[in-house]
Amino acid sequence: MTNTAVGQVIYTRGEHPESQHDVHVAVVDVQGRLLAHCGDAELLTFPRSSSKPVQALPLALAAPELPLDELAIACASHAGTPQHLAVVERLLARSGSSVTDLRCGTHPPFDPDVAADLIRRGERPTPLHHNCSGKHAGMLLACTLSGWSREGYTEPDHPLQRRIRELHAELAGLSLDEVRVGTDGCSVPAFALPLSSAARLFARLAAPGGESAAGLERIFQAMQAHPFLIAGPGRLDTTLMPLVPGLAAKMGAEAFYGLALRQTPHGPLGVAFKVIDGGERARAPLTLALLEALGLPLTDELRTLAPSQQFNWAGREVGQVQVRLPLLWA
Numbered sequence: 001m002t003n004t005a006v007g008q009v010i011y012t013r014g015e016h017p018e019s020q021h022d023v024h025v026a027v028v029d030v031q032g033r034l035l036a037h038c039g040d041a042e043l044l045t046f047p048r049s050s051s052k053p054v055q056a057l058p059l060a061l062a063a064p065e066l067p068l069d070e071l072a073i074a075c076a077s078h079a080g081t082p083q084h085l086a087v088v089e090r091l092l093a094r095s096g097s098s099v100t101d102l103r104c105g106t107h108p109p110f111d112p113d114v115a116a117d118l119i120r121r122g123e124r125p126t127p128l129h130h131n132c133s134g135k136h137a138g139m140l141l142a143c144t145l146s147g148w149s150r151e152g153y154t155e156p157d158h159p160l161q162r163r164i165r166e167l168h169a170e171l172a173g174l175s176l177d178e179v180r181v182g183t184d185g186c187s188v189p190a191f192a193l194p195l196s197s198a199a200r201l202f203a204r205l206a207a208p209g210g211e212s213a214a215g216l217e218r219i220f221q222a223m224q225a226h227p228f229l230i231a232g233p234g235r236l237d238t239t240l241m242p243l244v245p246g247l248a249a250k251m252g253a254e255a256f257y258g259l260a261l262r263q264t265p266h267g268p269l270g271v272a273f274k275v276i277d278g279g280e281r282a283r284a285p286l287t288l289a290l291l292e293a294l295g296l297p298l299t300d301e302l303r304t305l306a307p308s309q310q311f312n313w314a315g316r317e318v319g320q321v322q323v324r325l326p327l328l329w330a
Contacts, residue, residue, distance in 0.1 A: 002034065002037055002040060002041035002042050002196070003039070003040050003041075004037065004038050004039065004326060004328045005038060005039070005326045006022045006023060006024060006038060006039035006040075006276075006326075007022070007023035007024070007025055007038045007039060007273075007286065007323070007324060007325045007326065008020055008021065008022055008023065008322075008323070008324040009021040009023065009275070009279075009281075009282035009285050009286055009321065009322070009323050009324075010321070010322045010323075010324065011310065011319060011320075011321055011322075012310075012319040012320045012321075012322065013310075013318060013319045014318070014319060018319065021255075021275050021276070021277055021279040021281075021282035022039070022275070022276045022277070023038070023039065023273055023274065023275050023276065023282065023286055024037075024038065024039030024040050024041070024043045024045075024195055024273060024274050024276065025037055025038045025039060025041075025195075025271070025272075025273040025286075025290065025325070025327070026041040026195045026196040026198070026199040026271070026272050026273070027199060027269055027270070027271050027290075027294070027327075028196055028199040028200045028202075028203045028269065028270045028271075028272075029203060029266065029267060029268075029269060029270075030203050030204075030206065030207040030209075030267065030268050030269075032173050032200045032203065033330065034196050034330055035266060035269065035329065035330050036293075036294075036327045036328065036329045036330065037195075037196070037327065037328055038325060038326050038327050038328060040195070041194070041195055041196040042194045042195065042196060043194065043195045043274060044180065044192050044193070044194055044195075045192060045193075045194075045195055045198070045256065045274045046182060046190050046191070046192045046252070046254070046256070047191070047193070047198050047201075047252045047256050047258060047272070048184065048185075048190060048252035048253040048254060048256055049077045049131075049132070049184075049250065049251060049252040049253055049256075050198070050250045050251065050252035050256050050257065050258040050272070051168070051190070051191060051201075051252070052074070052075045052076070052077070052135055052250060053075050053201075053205055053216075053219050053223070053248070053250060054164065054167050054168055054171060054201055055074075055075075055135060055138075055139070055164050055188070056071065056074040056075045056135065056138055056219055057164075057167050057212060057215050057216065057219065058142040058146065058160060058163055058164065058167070059071070059074055059138045059139070059141060059142040059145075060214075060215035060216075060218045060219050061212065061214070061215040062141075062142055062145040062146055063141065063142075063145055064214065064215075064218065066094075066218075068218070068221060068222040068225050068226060069087050069222070069225075069226050069229060070087055070090060070091045070094075070138075071138075071218060071219060071222040072087075072134075072222040072223060072225065072226035072229040072230055073087040073088055073091060073134030073137070073138070073226075073229050074091065074134050074135055074137065074138025074139075075134075075135070075219060075222065075223060075230060075250065076131070076134045076135070076229050076230045076231065077110075077131040077132065077230070077231060077237075077250075077251060078110070078131050078133070078134055078229060078230070078231065078232055079109060079110040079111035079114070079131070079231065079232025079233060079235065080108075080109025080110055080111055080114050080115070080125070080128075080129040080130075080131070080232075081109070081111050081114055081232055081233070082114075083228065083229070084134070084229060084232065085128050085129070085133075087134065087229060088128055088133045088134045088137050089128070091134065091137040091138060091141060092137045092140065094141050094144075095137075095140045095141040095143070095144040095145075095150070096144070097137065097140045097141075097150070099126055099127055099128050101140060101150065102127040102128070102130070102133055102136045102137070102140075103136065103153070103154045103186075103187055104127055104130045104132045104133055104135075104136045104186040104187065105127065105130060105185075105186060105187065106124075106125050106126060106127050106129065106130055107125065107129070107130055107131070108125050108129065109125060109129045110131055110232060110235075111232055111233060113233075114129075130186065132184075132185075132186035132188075134229075135186070135188075136154075136186065136188075139153050139154075139160055139188070140153060142160055143159075143160055146159070146160070148160055154186075154187045154188045154189075156181055156189045161188065161189050164189070164191075165179055165181065165189065165191060167212070168191050168193065168201070170210075170212075171200065171201050171204045171212070172193055172197035172198065172200050172201050173197060173200055174193060174194075174197055178193065178194075178197075179191050179192070179193050180192040180193070185253065195272050195273075195274060196272075198256075198258060198272040199258070199270040199271055199272035200270055201258065201270065201272075202248075202258045202259055202260040202269075202270030202271060202272060203260070203268065203269060203270025204216060204270070205219065205220055205248055205260035205270070206220075206246075206248070206260035206261055206262050206268035206269060206270055207262070207268040208220070219248075220248050220260065223241065223248040223249075223250070224241065224247075224248060227239075227240075227241040227242055230250070231251070235251075236249070236251060236283060236284055236287070236305065237249050237250060237251055239305055240287065240302075240305065243299065243301050243302050243305075244261075244291065244296065244302070245262075245263050246261060246262030246263035247259065247260065247261055247262070248260040249287075251283065253278075254274075254275075254278035255274065255275030255277075255278045255279055255280050255282060255283055256272070256273070256274050256275075257271075257272070257273050257283055257286075257287060258270070258271070258272050259271040259272075259287070259290075261294070261296075264294050264295055264296060265294070265295035266294065266295065269294065271290060271294075273286060273290070284305050284306035285306040285308075285321050285323050286323055286325070287305075287306070288302060288303065288305065288306045288323075289323040289325045290325065293325055293327055306321070307321070308320055308321050308322075309321070
C-alpha cells in the first residue's frame with residue numbers, strides 16, 4: 001500500500017491559509033526499494049525534463065571522451081545565456097549539425113536579461129535559445145555515433161527514441177509497456193511512469209551499476225561539475241547542487257523534481273516528487289523540507305533558497321510558507 005496523506009506546501013496571508021499545493025513524494029534506495037513516501041508513490045506521472053539524464057545516456061555511452069560541459073548541456077534545461085549557447089554550438093558541430101537541424105522549436109530565453117537584450121537588439125530567439133537545444137544537439141550526435149539517421153530523430157519510432165524508452169524501463173525496473181509515451185514541449189517523446197519508478201532512475205544515477213554504469217557516472221560528474229549549464233542564473237538546480245555534497249538535481253516542467261543523493265544517513269537515494277497543480281513555486285520549499293527529513297542539515301545558504309516568510313512590495317511581512325511532509329517510512 002503506497003497511499004498516505006499527501007504533502008502540502010501552504011501559503012498563508014496573516015494567520016490564514018490562502019493557497020495550497022498538494023505533493024506526492026517517493027524516496028527509493030539503491031536496491032530500488034521504496035524507503036519513504038507520502039501521497040501516492042505509484043502515481044503515473046511525466047518527469048518531463050527530469051528525464052534528461054536518461055535521455056543523454058545513449059550519448060554518454062557512445063562518446064565516453066565527450067567533454068563534461070557538453071554532456072552537461074545535453075542534460076540541461078538551460079537559460080539561453082551566451083555561455084549556454086556556446087556549448088550547444090560546440091556540441092552541434094561534433095555531428096556536423098547546425099541550428100537548422102534542431103527540431104525543438106523556439107521560445108524566448110528563460111534568462112530575463114538575455115530575453116530583454118534580444119528585444120533591445122531587435123532580434124528574435126532561435127532554436128538555440130530553447131531550453132532543450134542541448135538535449136537535441138546531444139541526440140543528433142548520438143544518432144551520428146550510433147549509425148542512425150538524424151532524420152526524424154524526435155519521433156517515437158526512431159531508433160534513438162526507442163532506445164531511450166528501453167533505458168527508462170531498464171533503469172526504472174519496468175516492462176517496456178509500463179513506460180507510457182506522450183509528446184514533450186520540444187517534440188521528443190515524454191515518458192510517463194510511476195513516481196517510485198522515476199525515483200529509481202535517480203537512485204541509479206546516485207549509485208550507477210550494470211551495463212550503463214559508466215555512462216551514468218559520467219552524467220553525474222557532468223551535472224556536478226557544471227551546475228550553471230544545467231539551468232542558469234538564480235534557478236534551483238544551479239543554486240542547489242553546489243550547496244549539497246553528492247547531489248545531482250534535475251527539474252522537470254509542471255513542478256516535477258528528481259534528486260540523486262549520494263551522501264545521506266540512509267546511503268545513496270533517489271527522490272522524485274510531483275506538485276499536482278504544477279505550481280513551480282512549491283518546488284524549493286519542498287526540496288529543503290525533504291533534505292532535512294532525509295537527515296541532511298540545512299545551512300543558512302540553503303535556507304535562503306526558500307524563505308519561510310512572505311513580504312509585500314513595501315517590504316512588510318504578510319504571510320508564511322509552510323511545508324507539511326507526512327513521510328511514511330518503510
